[in-house]
Amino acid sequence: MLNRVPLFLLYVNVLVIAVCGLIYELLAGTLASYMLGDSVTQFSLVIGTYLSAMGVGAWLSRYIQQQLAQAFVEIELALAFLGGFSAPLLFMAFPFVEWFRPLLLGLVFAVGVFVGLELPLLMRILKEHLDFSDLVSKVLAFDYVGALIASILFPLVFVPYLGLVRTSLVFGILNACVGLWSTFLLRPLLRPHHVLSLRIRAAIVLALLAAGFFQAAQMTRFGEESSLGGKIIHTVASPYQRIAVTSKRGGFQLYLNGHLQFNSTDEYRYHEALVHPALLGIDQPKRILVLGGGDGLAVREILRYPSIQRVVLVDLDPAMTDLSKSFPPLVALNGASLQDPRVEVINQDAFLWVNQSSELFDAVIIDFPDPGSFSIGKLYTTHFFRKLKDRISANTLVSIQCTSPLVAPQSYWCIVRTLEAAGFVVKPFHASVPSFGVWGYALASLSDIQIDANRLPPDGQLRFLNSKNLADLFTLPQDIRPQTPQINRLDNQSLVRYYDEEWHGID
Amino acid sequence: MGSISRRDLIATLLGASTATLSGCSKPQGHDFQGELLGQDSHHGHRLRESNFRPDSIHDWQDVPVVIVGGGIAGLSAAWRLKRRGFEDFVLLELESKLGGTSRSSNTGSFHYPWGAHYITTPLPSNTDLIELLMEMGVVDEIAPDGTPIVGEEYLCREPEERVFAGGKWHEGLFPESIASPDDIDQYAAFNQQIKYWSDAHDAQGKRFFDLPIANCSDDPQAQELDKISMSDWLGQQGWDSPVLKWFVDYACRDDYGLSIDRTSAWAGILYFAARLKNKDHMMQDVITWPSGNGHIVDYLSQQFESHIRTRFMVAKIRPSDLLGRDANCETVGLDLETQKWGGYRAKRVIWAGPQFVASRVIDGFRNGNPISSTPFRYGWWLVANVHLRDRPVELGESLCWDNVLYDSQSLGYVVSTHQSGIDHGPCVWTWYYPFADQQTKYSREQLLLVPWSDWAELVLTDLQRAHPKIRDLVTRIDVFRWGHAMVQPYPGFVWSQTRRDSVLPDRNVHFANTDLSGLALMEEAFYHGVRAADEILSVLS
C-alpha cells in the first residue's frame, strides 16, 4: 500500500526532521551563550545533553510496540510544539527564573528524546515495505545531509533574517507540517478513526505556532536578539547589561542590550567627530576626561595628541572595559588604548563619580549610551551638567554624543537646550556614520568656542576629518532645524520620554 | 491573651490570603540579620508610673528658655529663636538620637529614614518654611509670584511612583489599567471636587484647605466636613468605585495612618486639596532626601549643637503659678547617661513632646482638666529598612522612588537610595505599615512581645507579592516599632474646641508639636515650633 507513495517524499520527510532537530539544538546553544555568556561551555553542555537524550530516545523506542504510525505522528506534533516554542519560552523566562540553565537543558533533553525516537520508529514503520539495507543507507544519508543544511543555513540565513525566536517558530511549523503530512503519507497504517483526531491536533499545534510567529515581535522585545544583524561571536552577561559582539560584512559590531554601539568598519567617523573638535579647541591638551566610552575607541583618538598626560575614563561596567583590554579584535581596533600608562579606568556610575572627584580637566568627551532608560537619562540632566562644571575650567571643551538629530530631533535638541540651561555655550554639530545614519553631537564650554584646524594630528592619522571638512560638521543642513523642547531635569526626565517616543518602533 | 503566633500576625496584618504566601507555617531559614528598634519605651514606662520623686536635686541651672523635645517642632522652635538672635535656650531630648518621628540612620554611605520621608514644595503663602528651605539651600530662589524654585537634586527624581496591581506595575499611583471606565469617570469627578475645594475661599478670603492648617477657614461648611468620615463623604458624592476607594484609602493611610472610614472627610480632602498648585492644579512637587526628613533634622541640629542635651528625660515641669508669680518654671529630669537628676529654672518652657505625655509631666496640666489631653489619639506604625545586595530583575515600569502595592495593607516601600542616583547594585528599601484598623485586635502588650523575626517575616511576605524572589536578595532587615507615633484626625477631632485650645500656653509653658494640629505633618510641626518661639520672643523682649 505504501508503495504507491513516491519514495523520495519519504526521504524529504527524513530530511526535514533532521533539519528541525539540529536547528532546535543550535538555537538552544546560541541562546545559552547569548544569555549566559561563555559560549564554549554552553555549546558543550547543549550538544552533550542533546546527543545523550537522542540515545535515550532511541532506546525508549523499543517500548513502542503497537500503532507505530500513530506514535510517530504524535511525536512529530509534540516535537513541533516543544521545539517551536523553545526559543520564545526561554527568552521570556530568562528575566524571571533563576533555574534558567536547568530549564534550558531540560528542554534540550526533551527535544533530544523525541528526536531520538523519530528515526528508529520511522525505520521500523518502513522496514516492512522497503528493502532494509537500502532503507538504512538512505535514511541515514538524508539525516546527515539535513544536519549539514541546518548547520549552514542557521548562521547565514535564519539568525540574521528571522532572529532566534522566529527561527524557532518556523521550524516548529515545519515540524508540525511533517506531522500533518504524515497522516496522509502513512494513512494506510493508521486506524481510520484516529486520523481525524490526529489532524485536528496537528491543526491546533500549527495554529498556536503561527499565532506565536505573528506575536514574535512582542516576545523578542525582551531579548532584542532579532535586531542583532550578524553572527554572534562573543557575548558577556554583566550585572549591568548584555554585551554582544557580532560579525558581518568584513567587520564586527558591538551591541549593548541589543543596541548597536559601533561597527568596526565605520566607527572611526563617529569617534573622530566626537573627539577631535573638542581637542582642537585647546592649546596643548593635557588632562582629558572620558565619560562612558568603555570601548576605548575615543581614548585611541585622544592619545594621538603628544601633549596628553592623563586620561581618566569613567565607565559603569567593568565587563565592558575588560573586554576592551582583552578581546583581541577590540584591542586591535582601539590600539590597546586602555592599557596605555597615561590612562586610568574607573568603573563607577559617572553620576556618583562626578561628586567624588576633585580633578580639573582640559576636555571632556561624553560617550554615554543613548538615553533609553532613566538610569542613563539622569546623565543628561541639568543637574549632572552643572556638577560637571566643577570638574572643568573656563576654557575646557566638552563634546557629547546626542543621538540622531534626524530620527529623534526632540531628543537631540533637548540635550542641546539642557546644556544651555546648565550654563554652557553650545555648538551643535553632526557627522555621517553609515551604520547609524546622520549622527548628532554638541560641543559645549563655559566660554566662547574657537577651534583651530591646524592642531589636527599630522596627515595619515585620521581617516575622516581634515582641515577642510572640519567646518562642515558645524553647518547644519535644513532638516536639522533648532527646536526648543522641555529641558531635561532629574525630576522630569523629559529626555527619556522624547527618546522613547521618537525611537519607538525604529530601533 | 497570649502571645501572637506568626501565622496569625501575618494573616491579620496582611490579609488571610497571604498566610499561605509565606513560609509562616514552617519557620524559614534566612541568611540575613537585623534588629528590632523602637522608642525608649522603658523610660516612657517610668514616666507613666509617675510616682517616682526627684528627691533632692543639687544640679540646678538657670536658662531663660527650655525646649523639651528634639523632633521637628522643638528643633524649629530653636531655629526660630536663634534666627531672631535669641540664643539663651537649651533643648532637651529623651532619646540619644534627635528627630523624633523624623529620625534617620545610615549604613556607610546609604542613608534611610525611620519615619517621615518627604515634604511637598510649600505654597508661596508658607513664607516661614520657604525661609528655612532657602537657608538650607534647598530652595534656590523665589519667583516673582512668590513660588519657591527648588534645587533639582532635592525634587523627587523620576521615575517617582508606581503601583503593583493585577500582577503588574503601573506608572503613577492610580492603577488605570485595572480600572473600568466607570472607575476612571469617578476618579475624574473626584479630582474635579478636589480642585473645587482647593480653590474654595470663605468670605474673609481664607482658603478652606491650606497648610499649615492654622491658615484654614473655620467656616461652618468646613467644620461639617470634619464631622463625617472620608468614606461617608465619598458615599455622599455617589462614588462607589473600588479603585477610587482604594486610592483615597491609600492616601489616608499614607498621611494619617488611618483607614478611609476612620479619617475625617476634612482631613482626607486636605491631603489632596492643600497640595494643589494654585495655577495649574497640579500636585506640588515632592521634596525628598535619601535620609528623608532626617535631613532637615540634621541641618537644624547643626545650627545649635551646643544647646542640645540628648538622653535627658524630662519627668516634671512645674509652671510658676504653683511657686509664686516671679519664680521661674522648673523642668526636672533624669540624665540617662549618668542616672543623675538635674533641673532647669527657666522663664519660659516650650513643650515640644506629644500631648499625652504633657498631661503626665506638667504639674496641674490645664487646671487638671482631663478633657484636655484624652481626645488626642495616636496610631501605631511599623517601619522596616530592608537592605538588598542587588535589585530584583523586573520587566515593565522600572523601580521608582515610591512603590505601592495595590492589594496590601502596607504602604509599599520607598527606595531610599533612589534620590542619591544609585541605580545599580545594593540598595535600601524603606517599608511602611500603618496600623490603620488592625491595632484594635491586639493589645499594646501583645505587640510589644512580637519578636524581630516575625516582623521581618511580615515584611518579606508583603514584598513577595510583587517580588517573588526578594528573599534571596535581602542582607538585612531592621524593624522600627512605633507605638503612639501619629496623632489621628478621626472625625470631629481637628475642629474640636479641645484641639483648638491645645495650642494656647498653660501658664508659662508653651506648646509645639504636630499633634496640636490633629494631624502629623512636617509643615504642622514646623509651624507650631515657630509659633511657640514667636510667642516667647514677644513676651521676653
Ligand SMILES: Cc1cc2nc3c(=O)[nH]c(=O)nc-3n(C[C@H](O)[C@H](O)[C@H](O)COP(=O)(O)OP(=O)(O)OC[C@H]3O[C@@H](n4cnc5c(N)ncnc54)[C@H](O)[C@@H]3O)c2cc1C
Ligand atoms: C512612620 C511615620 C511616617 C511619617 N511620614 C511623614 C512624611 O513623609 N512627611 C511628613 O510631613 N510627616 C510625616 N510623618 C509625621 C511626622 O510625625 C511629622 O512630620 C513630624 O516629624 C512631627 O514632629 P514633632 O516634633 O511634632 O513630634 P515628634 O517627632 O514626636 O517629636 C517629639 C520629640 O519629643 C521627645 N520627647 C517626648 N517626651 C520627652 C520627654 N519626656 N523628655 C524629653 N524628650 C521627650 C521625643 O523623643 C521626640 O524626639 C510621619 C510620621 C510617622 C510616624
